[in-house]
Amino acid sequence: MVLNKNILLGVSGGIAAYKACALTSKLTQQGADVKVIMTENAAKFVSPLTFQALSRNPVHIDTFDEKDPAKVAHIDLADWADITILAPATANLIGKVANGIADDMLTTVLLATQSSVYIAPAMNVHMYAHPGVMENMQRLDTWGYHFIEPGDGYLACGYVGKGRLEEPETIIEAVKTHQNNRAELSGKKVLISAGPTQEKVDPIRFFTNHSSGKMGFALAEEAAKLGAEVTLVTGPVSVETQNKQIKRVDVVSAADMYETMHKHYPSSDIVIKAAAVADYRPKQTFSEKMKKQSGGWRVEMERTQDILQSLGEQKTHQFLAGFAAETTNPIEYGFNKLKKKNLDAIIINDVAAEGAGFAGDTNAVTYVNKTEETKDITLRSKHDIAKEILLLISRDMKDDMN
Structure with a gap:
């Protein structure tokens, strides 16, 4: 995956420049x-003539210096590059790129390039x-930048810990692996639902749940990185869509999400329902705020339409996956949901487990496909889980x- 590729190598000022x-x-x-x-600063560690001779x-x-x-x-x-690698990437360089600063040749090119960018950090632990x-x-x-994490070991400053620039062979293999993966979903249309829904009582009040939407958004962003055309249907959340290639559709209620998911379903290749959709909504709603009264207030609830069930019933060519967020017997309930709703896969999420709740940045899940092959994905970032x-x-x- 590097043969005949135009590779731009950015070298910043750290001892790992060698x-x-x-x-x-x-x-x-x-x-x-x-x-x-x-x-x-990099030129203070290694002569430019060395890189000229090697490249x-x-x-x-x-x-x-316009040659x-x-x-x-x-x-x-910036236009020439197929792949850009920053090695070593110092804390200073990372900070500049993350804040859109372009005050030298390297950072200016980085703002302009449309190539894949791989960052290999190197610094004190x-x-x-x-x-x-x-x-x-x-x-x-x-x-959408890709990181090649530093290794553990003895650092030039005398410390021992994480911060060593990875070995050149490891960096190259990481780039090759990602280049292979980035086309994994090329040409596929992926439909993902995320977040909670809000079920109105009156203009002031509604029923909802604790879903933050982070897992669904991570799935959408990682699918886009893998080359998919992504549509993300999300309930009310505070999460921003970082990748501008993702088509985001905002909805509010379970009925809104049902309608939108069905609208995009026929043309989708992969559908992942990660949203925590309300199972019930108030049977009666009010156009004006309900005033406080003496005594209690009973709200009668009715079932919402089951989005995943209806998608399973109408499935033709789609690969349909759902999430099972459970607190008791998660594997048992997940298997039942897989069969009952005609799914191709179920992602079982024990939300009571430490680090695997709704609002956090980490998760741990069990992936089960329709042949009942099971894969435990242990605690890690939601983006890693999504990938x-x-x-x-x-x-x-x-x-x-096959």
């Missing part, structure tokens, strides 16, 4: 055309764990075709 020399050499040996951009291309440092008057260098490089650095990395991750779920769905779809 490893970027080996990375340049190995990429070139594997058939990539490599061009190196260095920050001024057989000019090395770029100064934004205003060809017919081209604007930073735009030309405490710098890596700093909340500001972690927040910047999280922001870049939601924007693994999507790769399992892609695998099962291929198996169905």
